[in-house]
Amino acid sequence: AQKITQTQPGMFVQEKEAVTLDCTYDTSDQSYGLFWYKQPSSGEMIFLIYQGSYDEQNATEGRYSLNFQKARKSANLVISASQLGDSAMYFCAMREGPIGNQFYFGTGTSLTVIP
Amino acid sequence: ETGVTQTPRHLVMGMTNKKSLKCEQHLGHNAMYWYKQSAKKPLELMFVYNFKEQTENNSVPSRFSPECPNSSHLFLHLHTLQPEDSALYLCASSQDLASRNNEQFFGPGTRLTVL
Numbered sequence: 001a002q003k004i005t006q007t008q009p010g011m012f013v014q015e016k017e018a019v020t021l022d023c024t025y026d027t028s029d030q031s032y033g034l035f036w037y038k039q040p041s042s043g044e045m046i047f048l049i050y051q052g053s054y055d056e057q058n059a060t061e062g063r064y065s066l067n068f069q070k071a072r073k074s075a076n077l078v079i080s081a082s083q084l085g086d087s088a089m090y091f092c093a094m095r096e097g098p099i100g101n102q103f104y105f106g107t108g109t110s111l112t113v114i115p
Numbered sequence: 116e117t118g119v120t121q122t123p124r125h126l127v128m129g130m131t132n133k134k135s136l137k138c139e140q141h142l143g144h145n146a147m148y149w150y151k152q153s154a155k156k157p158l159e160l161m162f163v164y165n166f167k168e169q170t171e172n173n174s175v176p177s178r179f180s181p182e183c184p185n186s187s188h189l190f191l192h193l194h195t196l197q198p199e200d201s202a203l204y205l206c207a208s209s210q211d212l213a214s215r216n217n218e219q220f221f222g223p224g225t226r227l228t229v230l
Contacts, residue, residue, distance in 0.1 A: 047220065
């Protein structure tokens with residue numbers, strides 16, 4: 001089974017609108033971390049936001065927020081007020097394992113912001 | 116230099132060649148990683164080093180040989196590769212493996228083509 005599932009290969013959003021990128025995960029660990037990364041066409045992966053499995057509040061970083069639903073094992077990324085520069089690939093990732101050295105990434109969602 | 120750097124940025128090699136990819140991080144981190152990113156597939160974690168010790172080898176073929184001489188440098192030695200090894204190879208670093216919220220900082224990647 002896939003550890004990280006991103007079911008939206010491509011998404012479009014109008015500039016200044018909000019968009020939600022879906023991510024579900026599979027783990028039997030109690031302690032794990034969830035991350036979202038952005039990869040522009042230049043190729044470099046840019047960290048956006050982190051959510052710990054024990055965090056009760058949803059993480060927020062500027063225009064990014066993470067809708068964490070632990071019982072459903074979902075960690076959706078919400079981007080508010082989309083900008084043209086948000087057009088990129090977005091990857092959901094999970095860290096688990098007894099020493100935290102297991103990392104899994106999803107296949108990514110390509111987001112295009114339309115002017 | 117800041118962040119995580121990788122050289123070369125592009126590499127074309129024949130199946131009988133031997134080459135090395137280099138990664139250097141200027142962040143004072145203690146953990147370093149190699150990932151393979153192929154088209155339409157999730158990012159695959161290949162190797163993890165923590166304080167210069169290898170902690171993870173995700174069933175990577177022996178034609179890929181990592182080396183971590185110190186916490187700032189990571190190499191990936193390549194020999195007798197196959198065309199299916201063509202991919203973007205990303206290096207990353209994080210503070211260590213102890214804290215679950217340690218995000219990884221990625222380099223720009225080496226685009227490898229095996230002929």
